[in-house]
Amino acid sequence: MFPKTKNPLSNLYCLSATLQKSRSFGASLNFISSAPFSSISRPNRNFKLQHIHSSKSIKPITSFYQFSSNRLPGISCLNLMDSPRKIGNSSEELESSSYSKDSYLSIDIPDTDSYPQKEISNKNNIHSILLSLKPQAIDPTGSKTSGELVPLLAGFNVPRNDFIFSSSLSDQTRSYSKSSRTSENDQQASMNPSENARDSIALNSETDTNLSNTATKTSEPSNYTTNATKVALIEDPNASSKAKTKLGEEKRNVFSSSEEKSMMSGHTTMGAWKKLILFAKNEYKLLGGAVCLLFVSSTVSMSVPFFFGKLIDMVTTPDFPLPYGLTTNQIFGGLASFFAIGALANFGRVYMIRKASESMIARLRTKIYSSIIREDMTFFEINRSGDLVSRLTVDTTIVSKSITNNVSDGLRSALSVVAGLSMMIYMSPKLSIIMLLVIPPIAGYAVFYGKFVKKITQRTQQALGDITKEAEERINNIRTVQAFGREDEETLSFGKASNYVYDLGKKEALISGIFFGSNGLIGNLSMLLFLGFGGKMVMANEITIGDLSSFMLYTAYVGSSLAGLSSFFSESMKGIGASMRLFYILERTPKITCDSSTEGIKLSEYKGHIQFENVCFKYPSRPDTTIFNNLNIDIMPGTHVAIAGPSGKGKSTLALLILRFYDINSGVIKIDGVDLKSLNLKQWRSNVAIVPQEPALFATTIKANLLYANPNASDHELEVALKRANAYSFVSKFPNGIDTFVGERGVSLSGGQKQRIAIARALLADPAVLILDEATSALDHQSEQSVQQALDRLTGSDEYDDDELNGDDRNSDTVLVNGEDSVSVTPLHVPSANLSTKRRASRTIITIAHRPSTLQKSDIVLVLGDNGNIVESGNYYELLANDDGYFKKLLSSKNDFQTAS
């Protein structure tokens, strides 16, 4: 569903136009959608568009396009000032050609060949522009929300549950427009521009070369929201992927939200280390054992150069005295055994470290998942699921490895450096001085490198999170992507995001290359120095050839261990970078928790009495939009209440508040006389069931989906629930019956089938309060009837006897929806008492309804009005009897209300 906003302060809407080259008409402009501009109308000004050359320099093309508002009231029309043919230059022409007749605008621009060459090349890169439009131009009564205006302008049917990507509305409409739609497609819109809107539409937008190559900024930012500044030319998909969009800019942020930034900006590297070490306490034993074995294996490996030196002297000096009277073979055998002990210790070390690492990854993942799943709704509004999944998988691995494998390797390197240097000093203090000259610059460089890596890792992880979330979202909604034919653009967008990660990787590769290359050079140069000086010392009999060989080997060991130390440092920084992303999740305290089964007041039984007393509510993410203003509702236990009202007035929000997904700003919501805030939320929620507009099924079997509501339900209860929900017939026809796999989000079921499974699930929860949020909204008439029948059973308005489930099942299993259910099924013999004992004598039912048929069956209809309050309430027929009433008007307004009964 499109987001529905109507900011009373906003009197400008943004109309997105897509400029497309077409073979026969040159380029055509199709106006496709709207998005709100919170801006006060301003005097007529020229609108400067800017254009991006393929060379990425920005050049204003005001002479090419210019807005004019003198003839088309309420709309900024497009003029082609320099065109020889000047089609569209006169407003009358525009009016007669497309504007006044059709519900959306399609302005033909002459063949691009008729433009001077320079402008043609400019044009080729333009993909889309945004124009401003007063809402009166498309909605003279001002009654529509932007969510309704979008499909109105778009000229194509937007399904109720159509998928909306999580970018801004203007971004969405801009990118998800069918660029070549014709006016025949649009049967819905009507535009009656009002004359007085004429002079208040044009924006004055000036070139801002600091912005990304694709966006312009208004010259008076104070008057416009960020959205308004996004008056943009979007590059042609084929244009260079290097151009940075706003999204690209966002990807440079290390933190995914301002909340995360403010929470994490105070965290220091040392603090993060401390937390990580504390977190690893379950693995202390393994890590301790590994460190002990590390000492053994390092001792063995660091003695190798010493022994090799002695062996060289032994084999090159004829009368070399063998120690302890041992033979050569015994010495070789002894050394082989010594090395075998080292190998065993190394094996143990690696095994223990890896085990500790995997154990920590698993623990960290579970902890992060547990934190995520307990977060409040605001958290999920500011953090996208793909990014969270990336934190859950990639970041946890990086963090765990950084404090296990990496610490182990780092310790080994540190031991090697210390032992190697000590041996070198022991063997020849003179030669060792050279080594001491080399170490400080390498160490300094390592620190610099590590800090760089930390920063770049944080960015890379964030960018990877962005990629993951984008990919996940698109793949999850592949039908929308393919239906709009956006595969190429999606690939391009993903490619851009992926290129950004590549760019970061390139930077890291460059610095790493320089670092390790120069390290290697320093190492080799040191070797040369040692050979030069060492050779002279051998000649002067100050040291033996064996000593020099040992020294050289120690140099190599120490050199590689120094490199190991610096990579330990950089890997640690990677871990710290990634850990910050995890600490944000671990340390965030949800504003609403449903965690504890002991916290809060527990009621022995819920009757389902719901009271809203002077409730004021604004969504935390939109604090300037009031949804409810001193709302007062009293829903008596056991009643069936229908909530009606125009789209976007807060009907679904009401359901969310009852479930306490959000806390209200003021007033009180009482459940059975107790403030909802002081109730035990876990218990309360387990007494409420909701059948949402868009039923969410899990990618598992029908049975598992049903058991989600009541894990203890017997097979028999599942069947009864399916029958009540009018779902049994189609389920039993599936080859695997109730064990049929429904696909991701129930994709392999029809909308009506999903709804009915969701209803069966709600039924199984046996709730005190049942909320049906436009449960039939997405269905065709036949499906709706079937679901409606199921709902009627739930609400009790359809006389339904459990005995009917026994044999002569009148739940029309043979006459269900879409002709698909015409096969009769074997009747079930269900002992009615079984379920009847479980069913509540009365339950409160709240139906959010558009259809009169549903409204008629309710005890009372509450009508939500424009002021965030109930404007009318009463029995359906009473309300209908009032000709001047809001409800009556609402019902007769086809655009706002579904009148088909």
Ligand SMILES: Nc1ncnc2c1ncn2[C@@H]1O[C@H](COP(=O)(O)OP(=O)(O)OP(=O)(O)O)[C@@H](O)[C@H]1O
């Ligand atoms: N999570 C959210 N954050 C901010 N605003 C929201 C959020 N969810 C909904 N809104 C806004 O709150 C208002 C009420 O939305 P709600 O879904 O309750 O309307 P509704 O009456 O149920 O509409 P419809 O009949 O179209 O389903 C709308 O303007 C909507 O844009």
